[in-house]
Amino acid sequence: MVSLLDIIGPVMVGPSSSHTAGACRLGLLARGLVGGTPERARIELHGSFARTGEGHGTDKAIAGGLMGYRPDDERLRTALETAEREGLAYRFEKTSLDEETEVHPNTVRISVERGDRSSTMQGSSLGAGRILVTNIDDYPVEVHGNHHTIVLVAEDVKGSIARIAGLLADNDLNIATLRLTRKERGGDAFMVIEVDQEPPVAVRDTIRDLEWVRWAYRLDKVSG
Amino acid sequence: MFTNLMDAVRAAETRNLRLADVALEAEAKDQGRSVADIRAALLRALVVMRGAIERGLVGDLMSNSGLVGGDAAKLRTGPAGPLAGTPFRDVLARALAVQEVNAAMGVIVAAPTAGGAGVLPAVLTGLADAKGLSDDLLVDALATAGLIGAVVAERASLSGAEGGCQAETGAAAGMAAGAATEMLGGTPTQAYHAVALAQQGTLGLVCDPLGGLVELPCVFRNATAAAIALAAIEMALAGVTFAIPADEVIDTMGEIGRAMDVRYRETAGGGLAATPTGRRLARERLVQIKKS
Numbered sequence: 200m201v202s203l204l205d206i207i208g209p210v211m212v213g214p215s216s217s218h219t220a221g222a223c224r225l226g227l228l229a230r231g232l233v234g235g236t237p238e239r240a241r242i243e244l245h246g247s248f249a250r251t252g253e254g255h256g257t258d259k260a261i262a263g264g265l266m267g268y269r270p271d272d273e274r275l276r277t278a279l280e281t282a283e284r285e286g287l288a289y290r291f292e293k294t295s296l297d298e299e300t301e302v303h304p305n306t307v308r309i310s311v312e313r314g315d316r317s318s319t320m321q322g323s324s325l326g327a328g329r330i331l332v333t334n335i336d337d338y339p340v341e342v343h344g345n346h347h348t349i350v351l352v353a354e355d356v357k358g359s360i361a362r363i364a365g366l367l368a369d370n371d372l373n374i375a376t377l378r379l380t381r382k383e384r385g386g387d388a389f390m391v392i393e394v395d396q397e398p399p400v401a402v403r404d405t406i407r408d409l410e411w412v413r414w415a416y417r418l419d420k421v422s423g
Numbered sequence: 424m425f426t427n428l429m430d431a432v433r434a435a436e437t438r439n440l441r442l443a444d445v446a447l448e449a450e451a452k453d454q455g456r457s458v459a460d461i462r463a464a465l466l467r468a469l470v471v472m473r474g475a476i477e478r479g480l481v482g483d484l485m486s487n488s489g490l491v492g493g494d495a496a497k498l499r500t501g502p503a504g505p506l507a508g509t510p511f512r513d514v515l516a517r518a519l520a521v522q523e524v525n526a527a528m529g530v531i532v533a534a535p536t537a538g539g540a541g542v543l544p545a546v547l548t549g550l551a552d553a554k555g556l557s558d559d560l561l562v563d564a565l566a567t568a569g570l571i572g573a574v575v576a577e578r579a580s581l582s583g584a585e586g587g588c589q590a591e592t593g594a595a596a597g598m599a600a601g602a603a604t605e606m607l608g609g610t611p612t613q614a615y616h617a618v619a620l621a622q623q624g625t626l627g628l629v630c631d632p633l634g635g636l637v638e639l640p641c642v643f644r645n646a647t648a649a650a651i652a653l654a655a656i657e658m659a660l661a662g663v664t665f666a667i668p669a670d671e672v673i674d675t676m677g678e679i680g681r682a683m684d685v686r687y688r689e690t691a692g693g694g695l696a697a698t699p700t701g702r703r704l705a706r707e708r709l710v711q712i713k714k715s
Contacts, residue, residue, distance in 0.1 A: 201424055201576045203450040203569035204464055206598075207534045207543075210471050213525030214486075214637035216533035216540075217582055247584040250690045251635020254488075256528065276528050304584040304688065326582025326590070327535045327572075395455070 201329075202345070205422065209328045211270040217305050218248065218255030221324025223275060224421040225307055226264020228332055228344055229320055231418035233313035236266050240289045240311050246304035248324075249293040261307065262289050269421075270328065296321070303331075316414075329422065338380055338389035344421040346375050346393035351406060351415035355381055355388045359411065367394060370402050387413065424449050424570065426577040428618065428670050431570055432611040442601070442611045443563035446570035465565045468532045469558060472521070472544035475531045479520025486526035488708035490638045495520035510553040511653060517545035518649040522642040534565075535572040535581045535594055538630075538637045541645030542595035543568055546603050546652045560606055568602035571618055578670065579677030583630035583689040586680025592641075592648035593625030593676060597669070600655035609660050617659035619669035624651045626672070627679055629687035631694025634705030640695055 211220040230236060242261055244252050252258060256275065263278035266285045274281065282289055296302045303323035310319040322332035322342075332342040335350060342348055353359050360379065367374060375393040398417055406415040425431040425445075434445045447458045454461070478484070482496025498516035506512045521541035525531045531540045547564050550556075572581065575594045580586040600621035601614040609617065625648060633639045665672070686693030695701050 200453055201573040202454060203424060203446060203566060203573055204454075204461065206569040206572035206576065206581075207465060207468050207565050208532055210468065210530060210532050211537060213528050213531055213537050213540075215538060216536040217584060218637075219537065220533060247635075247689050250692075251632075254632075254634050254636035271530060273528075273530065304685075304690075305582070324582075326580060326585060327576065328533055329576075 205327060205329055209270050209422070211328065212273055212275050215255040216328040217324040217326050218252060218257045219260045219275070220270035220328040221305065221330050222248070222257045222260040222307070223264040223268065223270045224328065224330045224344055225309065225322045225324065225332070226261040227267070227269070227421045228322065228342065228418050229309040229311050230265050230267060232318035232320060232335065232416055233311045233316045234416060235313055236285055236287055237311035237313045238286060238288065240265055240287060240309060241292065242289060243292045243294040243308040245294055245296040245302060245306040245308070248305050248307055258291055261309070262287065265289070265311070338382070340380070340389070340391050341378065342391055342418065344418070346395065347397045347420045348418040349392045349394065349398060349403065349406065349415060350418060351390050352413045353388050353390065353409070354411040354413070355385050356411045359388065362409070363390065363392070363406065366402065366405060367392070370399065372396050372398055372402065424453055424573045426574060428571065428574045428615060428673070429668060432615050435611040441563065441567070442570055442605055442614055443566040446566040462562050465562045466558065468534065468565060469561055471530060471532050473548060475521045475524045475529065476517045476544060476548065478529060479524045480516065484523050484527040484529070486523070486636070486638050487528065488634070488636055488638060490633065490636065490704065490708055491526050491642045492523050494642070495523055510549050511650070513553070514545045514549035514649050514653060515646045517549050518542055518646040519642055521545065522645045526638045526642060534568070535575070535598065536583070536591045538583055538641050539591035539595035539645065539648070542592055542648045542652060543599045543602070545645070545649045546599035547606065550603050550607065554607070556606065564602040564606040567605050567614065568598040571598045571601045574670070575673050578673045580680055585688065586676065587628055587683050587687050588630040588644060589625045589628040589676050590680055591630065592644045593622060593628050596625055596648040596652040596655070597622040599649065599652040600659070603652070603656050604659045607656070607660060613659045615669050616664045617655045619665040619667060619672045620658055620663070621652050621655035622669065622672045622676060623665060623667070624655070626676060629683065629694045630689045631687060631696045632689065632691060633696050633701045634708060635689065635691040635696070
């Protein structure tokens with residue numbers, strides 16, 4: 200659902216809502232997958248991102264997002280220069296992600312590493328600063344970044360959804376959407392839970408401590 | 424939010440409300456926020472819009488590449504043309520100003536996008552200031568514009584990479600035309616025709632920026648899109664109607680966008696970007712960006 204405030208906004212540093220603000224938001228979400236500024240990031244740009252990204256500051260915006268800068272942060276202008284100081288080693292590549300299905304022209308695959316965590320996500324900038332993450336660690340997802348989001352991978356055990364839902368309710372967190380996918384029956388389950396309130400770190404940690412949960416992360420609300 | 428502009432027009436007119444009212448009501452319901460809260464967010468957007476206009480009109484900004492800058496101020500200080508002293512000239516100046524700020528990586532409101540960010544603030548504040556209208560009415564107009572933009576996002580696209588410039592400055596012209604028509608006392612039906620009249624005038628418009636930079640022709644295209652919006656407002660308020668409903672004009676924009684060759688969708692592969700001069704300027708300027 201499109202929000203009126205997505206259309207009259209965001210307030211942002213120019214020059215392009217898709218190539219600068221949307222790109223920054225994708226960087227912010229990738230940062231969330233490793234819980235902070237990554238030490239290493241490989242950024243594969245596809246389509247229009249690859250062809251015209253440089254002139255639009257797409258590289259600065261994604262690097263800035265990875266360092267936690269928001270789309271209206273004027274530090275985006277110099278993000279590539281400050282990356283080293285922030286401990287971010289980045290590498291940009293141009294690629295074509297069209298395989299069986301056509302992907303959106305403004306698409307990026309970001310692989311990030313921090314400590315013992317590494318993760319890869321693919322996302323697109325849909326225009327007007329709106330984004331859609333379509334893949335995290337080879338699991339198909341739909342994350343728009345306009346809610347606080349918890350992503351987790353768990354063993355496919357019965358009652359896992361009820362357990363997590365109960366845990367969120369106990370912490371006064373209201374679930375907006377919940378999406379469960381798995382690669383095969385009995386294989387790992389991947390949950391994307393969008394919640395209305397910002398989940399405390401302790402909730403994430405409690406989820407992580409469940410013995411059947413392999414990993415869990417909180418992604419910031421980056422839009423809306 | 425509505426996915427059909429005619430539904431919004433009917434919802435408003437059966438209850439004797441404006442499009443702004445039904446837009447705010449729908450947004451409040453969708454987002455679980457109060458109308459006052461949404462109005463406050465729109466007022467903050469208005470403040471940033473006015474700030475960008477003022478900043479750009481100073482006339483000292485230059486884009487990264489040096490391709491654009493300083494033209495907004497010329498409309499304030501340059502020789503008079505036939506429209507000097509009218510809101511028309513002032514609206515053009517404001518549209519250029521916002522886009523010059525955007526091209527210099529300054530702070531703007533992407534409404535609906537950064538590439539088309541000059542049209543809406545220029546048309547709305549230009550006309551409101553000329554008529555002495557309040558910020559309250561401007562906030563209402565932003566709500567109406569947001570409603571129109573949301574419908575375009577659902578039915579077509581707001582991305583130059585998907586739909587060409589018709590999806591950016593074209594959509595902005597439709598939003599500005601509908602919103603300003605209502606702001607100036609037009610009925611929801613008149614606003615609906617204003618959207619159609621503006622959007623039909625931008626159908627087929629390609630996105631062909633030199634070197635892929637949101638600079639040339641983007642800065643000027645915001646001014647010309649604002650002019651199209653003004654034409655649509657003038658016609659709609661005079662009672663002119665457009666036979667193809669706005670929703671279908673928006674669908675047409677989407678259809679044309681999907682059929683548009685990739686060269687004309689923000690890839691700098693065709694149009695003005697691919698002219699001999701366009702290629703030369705892009706080559707020279709991109710080298711300059713890498714050095715800076």
